[in-house]
Amino acid sequence: MxxxxxxxxxxxxxxxxxxxxxxxxxxxxxxxxxxxxxxxxxxxxxxxxxxxxxxxxxxxxxxxxxxxxxxxxxxxxxxxxxxxxxxxxxxxxxxxxxxxxxxxxxxxxxxxxxxxxxxxxxxxxxxxxxxxxxxxxxxxxxxxxxxxxxPALKPKEVSWLVMNDIHDRPKSIPHLVGLNKDPYDFVFFNGDIFDYQVDEQQVIDHLLLPAGQAFASQKPFIFTRGNHETRGKYRRELGNYFDGPYYFAKTWGPVHFTVIDTGEDKEDTHPVYAGIVNFDQYRQQQAQWFAQVAQTPAFKKAAFRVVMMHIPHYYSGDWHGTMDCRRLFAPLFEKHKVDLSISGHTHRYGIHQPVAGQHAYPIVIGGGPKEGFRTIMRVKATEKDLNLVMLKDDGTEVGRVDLKSKR
Structure with a gap:
């Protein structure tokens, strides 16, 4: 009709x-x-x-x-x-x-x-x-x-797809989603879908049109910023096109999601920002917020505690953004026993298993944006198991995480 x-x-x-x-x-x-x-x-x-x-x-x-x-x-x-x-x-x-x-x-x-x-x-x-x-x-x-x-009132399972670092290549969205053949509940865009923010037409052409044509009229998507979405004259208006903040906590079935907006990768004082950013304070604010979230019954009782954030706090060099995220969030993730962290940013896909003294949980980093390096993750969790599969843009599996609930 x-x-x-x-x-x-x-x-x-x-x-x-x-x-x-x-x-x-x-x-x-x-x-x-x-x-x-x-x-x-x-x-x-x-x-x-x-x-x-x-x-x-x-x-x-x-x-x-x-x-x-x-x-x-x-x-x-x-x-x-x-x-x-x-x-x-x-x-x-x-x-x-x-x-x-x-x-x-x-x-x-x-x-x-x-x-x-x-x-x-x-x-x-x-x-x-x-x-x-x-x-x-x-x-x-x-x-x-x-x-x-x-969604069901108390679903027994949840599944979702993760894409990151598309960088203004709108054809990548339907291509990557098309690689998935399994049912899913939502799609998560984990930052750097754009190079920088120019105007409304860019938002339409490079996200809303390809996502709508591929899935978004029937499956919801969640968006958080990468460091590139903080750049350009239209950066303040970008949030108008989504229903929700860039960082938040949400429980869906057996998973408690914590989404963190990691901000820029350079110092606030870097000349390219011309004195009009304040990401150090913003990340500090989120660290204090996460400490409060971790005390909630929803977080404590969840079968799996998953963090999604654009800049990984390990395995992404020693840029200021990475090191500030490590300083602020790594101790909290350890203290409150996070089960999995999902990131992007580096353009080098990889599964980083727990390392004693650093992180007691896997850190998964998606690839992109060039052909041969683009990835999509498919994650499914039940009350007992969480399984993540990462596919490269030719459909081949390039990484996997299988977890058992500790609660």
Missing amino acids: QDKQALDRRSFLGAIAKAGIAGSISLSPLAAAAATVKATKPAEPAPYAFACPPYLQNPEPTAVTIMWMSNRPSYSWVEHGETAALGSVAHHAEGGIVDSYNSLHRVRLEGLKPDTTYHYVVKSKEIAEFQPYKLTYGETITSEVFSFKT
């Missing part, structure tokens, strides 16, 4: 390809002159359309956030239900005002049933004119029908 106004991905991509081909053909002087005349005419506005497919965020047994983008200011909503007939409608309102005249849309569905499949469509209605006492709507566009499944 798809409205005729819905996003036509193939036509969209085909139009881009044709534009690129036309631009590469040499023109005769007469044709060039005609093209110059045409170029002076006002460009036709692009048709009203979705800028990216819907993508799922922040899943809970009774709630999930659906986000998407349109290419013009809109009023948007979600229609959803336990069958393709849908039946329920939700939009986002705060302080008595319904979200409208925006192009980034975020609707939280609440009151859902655990362990239940839901179907949904997203709809956006263009706001052609917005005057103080007159609002004029344009056309409405509708997505195809997607589905997702809410």
